[in-house]
């Protein structure tokens with residue numbers, strides 16, 4: 001019983017699906033020969049399809065089915081033209097170019113059928129109906145160029161075989177399109193299929209643009225007398241009664257006589273494309289291979305202005321809002337390029353003699369409708385920053401501090417963009433020099449190692465304020481060292497020092513420097529913020545303990561003359577990549593990450609230390625040795641593991657797991673103050689021992 005029912009249902013389903021295609025007997029006349037197609041042609045919804053096997057009767061083809069991707073490759077034996085067809089997809093690859101069938105291929109009685117009209121035209125035939133079938137004739141050009149199957153020729157063949165090309169092309173480059181063919185319209189990167197949404201009336205192309213309008217934030221409003229389209233501050237009014245279009249902007253109004261009024265058909269509103277694009281200040285490009293009407297935005301105007309704070313600004317005005325482009329710098333030509341796809345520049349290629357600041361601005365639109373805007377700022381300019389505006393974008397330039405070079409007795413702070421204002425002050429208590437450079441973005445590393453340790457121990461930098469922009473540079477001077485001179489040399493600030501004589505130096509010399517002196521050390525307190533790490537109790541978080549130990553280590557190392565950079569100095573959620581970037585950017589000597597272990601087995605205890613890169617090993621060994629020795633913990637060994645902070649740091653790095661918080665004994669110990677000190681001292685000792693040999 002069940003079996004019969006199943007059988008009945010499946011027959012029913014099969015019949016419903018395949019009820020539509022109907023075979024029909026026709027005679028094809030191919031170059032004077034009459035052919036009865038085998039298998040016969042079929043028709044569905046008024047479209048005729050031909051089996052790919054029948055094509056062989058018309059023109060010599062080889063057919064290959066790729067079982068892997070289920071695609072059919074048809075190769076013309078004479079011209080070499082190949083068609084790659086995917087069943088049920090409209091897309092067809094013709095000599096590696098994408099085309100679209102007007103309808104997707106269908107399967108009927110184990111044979112693949114493709115739309116007759118279109119496939120024959122792709123193969124270079126014209127087709128015309130006769131009383132009892134079709135007459136198929138090679139297109140004129142195909143005869144002359146039959147032996148050549150290259151892509152270029154093929155495109156010419158296709159062009160000449162379709163009748164669209166013989167009609168006049170309108171101002172917008174769009175030929176009169178045949179009905180019932182695939183058609184697309186693209187706005188920027190969005191492609192809309194409008195195959196079923198266009199028609200002609202009196203040579204005017206009408207398109208239903210509901211989906212496009214929604215996507216483009218264009219609203220349509222209907223009044224008894226007109227249709228009103230609104231895009232930002234622009235309204236376009238189409239009168240229902242007379243072919244008049246009115247374009248209004250906040251301070252202008254233009255009336256234009258157009259060919260036809262919009263048409264309502266099957267509940268869809270069709271607009272004449274050409275005046276509509278004109279009103280929106282857009283142009284179009286007809287991609288005949290892909291059958292796409294590409295809507296292009298005009299690049300209309302470029303201004304170079306001075307902003308209120310005397311900075312140059314490039315303003316680019318387009319006819320329609322654009323998508324954010326990127327700026328690329330070419331190191332050889334020292335110029336910047338902005339790529340604007342689907343645009344057309346209506347500007348001269350070279351902007352004449354722009355300003356002292358911008359040496360040249362060029363724009364060029366390629367055949368593929370991409371506009372390249374290239375500009376070359378003066379060598380002193382830097383960091384163009386692009387901001388989108390309602391119509392177009394603007395580019396601002398900022399000065400920046402970029403480099404500090406250290407000569408004996410001299411320090412040079414280099415900038416891009418002409419630095420005009422800076423101030424130097426001295427913080428006497430700490431013998432510290434503070435240099436503030438106005439109007440600059442700080443592009444310097446935050447900590448710079450001293451190359452003149454007899455003069456100053458370190459240089460620290462920061463973006464002191466963002467508004468107004470200000471770079472701050474702090475120099476920690478050695479005892480008895482004084483500022484001698486400072487001056488602006490071009491856009492460089494030169495600073496010289498007055499150092500004590502050698503004899504004086506000897507008198508004030510410290511006994512024996514610590515091995516960590518002048519080393520840049522990253523101390524990474526594990527976890528933080530939303531990431532608590534291990535939680536041995538509901539109130540105790542690993543993140544708090546790691547920070548506690550890290551701060552103790554920082555204090556001790558700094559006392560010994562090291563430059564310590566903490567990846568976090570509060571309960572912050574710093575991600576791992578930021579932690580390693582900080583280390584790499586500052587060219588740190590070592591990276592030490594402090595963690596505590598935990599495991600579901602409470603009996604597990606002891607110290608583990610991790611390394612990953614080969615250069616990590618010595619550092620891990622040194623820390624492991626001093627920790628296990630002074631804490632007298634169980635030695636679980638130095639282990640290799642591809643941990644993020646180890647793998648992404650450029651310098652020797654190690655990750656410490658001195659104890660198990662999940663072990664009762666270990667947990668009790670680490671909560672005691674002397675034990676925390678013991679651990680911090682052990683870490684400092686391990687680091688110092690490492691630097692004795694490295």
Ligand SMILES: [Zn+2]
Pocket residue numbers: 526527533534542595596
């Ligand atoms: Zn951890």
